[in-house]
Amino acid sequence: MLNQIPTTGSLVSPRAILKVGSTVIDWTSWEAEHNSIYEAGTFRVEVPAVFGDWPWWTQQTEIIVDVYVGFPKDPENYSSQDLTLLQTFRIDEIRINAATQGISLVGRDLTSLLTDQKIDVKFPNQTAAQIATTIAKQVGLTPNVQSTKDLIGHFFTLDHVSLHREKTMWTLLTYLAQHEGLQCFVLGRTLYFGAFGSALSSEPYLIQYDPPTADRPYPMSNALDIDFAHDLTLAQDVSVRVRSYHGEKNAAYTSIATASRTAKRIERDAQLAQTLQRYDFTFAGLTQAQCDAKAQQLLAQISQHEFKMSAKLPGDTLIYPWTPVVVQGTNTPFDTTYAAARIKRRCQADPPRFDMTVHGKTVTAQQSVELS
Structure with missing residues (x-):
């Protein structure tokens, strides 16, 4: 400890x-x-x-x-x-x-240096790590950034997010961190972008x-x-349904993630029990796999608040x-x-x-x- x-x-x-x-x-x-x-x-x-x-x-x-x-x-x-x-x-x-x-x-x-500034620069051929480093230096923060591989144009294409709309620097960085499964935070004068959880605090x-x-x-x-x-609401079985229409594929997809006291699972179609606490979300342009991942992510976020x-x-x-x-x-x-x-x-x-x-x-x- x-x-x-x-x-x-x-x-x-x-x-x-x-x-x-x-x-x-x-x-x-x-x-x-x-x-x-x-x-x-x-x-x-x-x-x-x-x-x-x-x-x-x-x-x-x-x-x-x-x-x-x-x-x-x-x-x-x-x-x-x-x-x-x-x-x-x-x-x-x-x-x-x-x-x-x-x-x-x-x-x-000093997160405020990033939340208060919008950015209109396009980064289609850079990785999330390269962007985090550039932004940190631009606002005078020291970057502590772990390398990533995917080019961010891939993220925006999958999520149908416009590259031509101004965003705050912080919105862009946290969006990229969530996609990469990484943490993004400012401590002192340093921007951390990476998987720092175990390194910063390996013990509870x-x-x-x-x-x-x-x-x-x-x-x-x-x-x-x-x-x-x-x-007590979240103590009941929880169901999260994510629906999406993918225009390019001309297909509609649904994913249902459920969590009970004894099991957690994802289903494409289910007859849900009346005791389930239900949450419905709709997103544009997701594939079936992305619906599954989004449903699981939202289920985890909602379940965190039980205790x-x-x-x-x-x-x-x-x-x-x-x-x-x-x-x-x-x-x-x-x-x-x-x-x-x-x-x-x-x-x-x-x-x-x-x-x-x-x-x-x-x-x-x-x-x-x-x-x-």
Whole structure:
């Protein structure tokens, strides 16, 4: 496991440094949120200020904040090199409170460099990896890109996506990543495009829950608070039907993916039980094989929400959206593996406090496909 269980109970002193360029800025509190790996994370920091500081802040056209946090050996004498770079954020808005003279900075991580810019360049003879590298360099990010083989003109042809319509850089990159079965996210000033899950976090983060006993009439956990939710709608058997008309082949195709408590399968045609929770989707230009794949993909996405977990924990720098979270000890179906959909960290200067909240949803097992 990434974290140590049971906890040692030793005293730790979390520290944080916020830097704008090479300048360390004062702060009273901040919140940093990592969303799922296809979304930009958000950030807010409260900066103590006096009236004389207002002109400098309001004259800035771009503010980039590096957030470092950790547990230095000497909590009274440390630098950013003794901490972990949690994330880099680009400030979207400056808010000034005239009564307190304080300043709030609100922004997003550097994924925003990609979500805010549209691209109209055609890449028919390049691979997804080549495009990711080009785009990263164009916006000033360092590319960490794994090689791919297929030319993207093949993707657009299969999906009947227009090459002549402007898209944001981020829309294009995540589209390509999904087609290649890869991850796409920004951490610090680096764009990651590839299969980084196991490399970044090969071990899960453990939340251990020990229920009350006769000798100890209260539960124990390494989480400060933990909540679970079970979606009873998705707990029923789920059916996803994908339909498509392929103009070139002059043919209509249907694929039905079903999931039950005991089995998952794909069918071309089926008499569905009345207890199924049904979802219908229509896409243009898919072949039968593409209908099958799309139905399975949508089934997996919907089934992920059956079990949910939210846990408040002492803050650390071990867990990210690609880190699997394992819950043990409840002796219920909630003892399972979750994907960390959202992680919010909060840090306060006085009195010192560092905690985080992790929101997770269940990770579906790899489904087998049976075609009938």
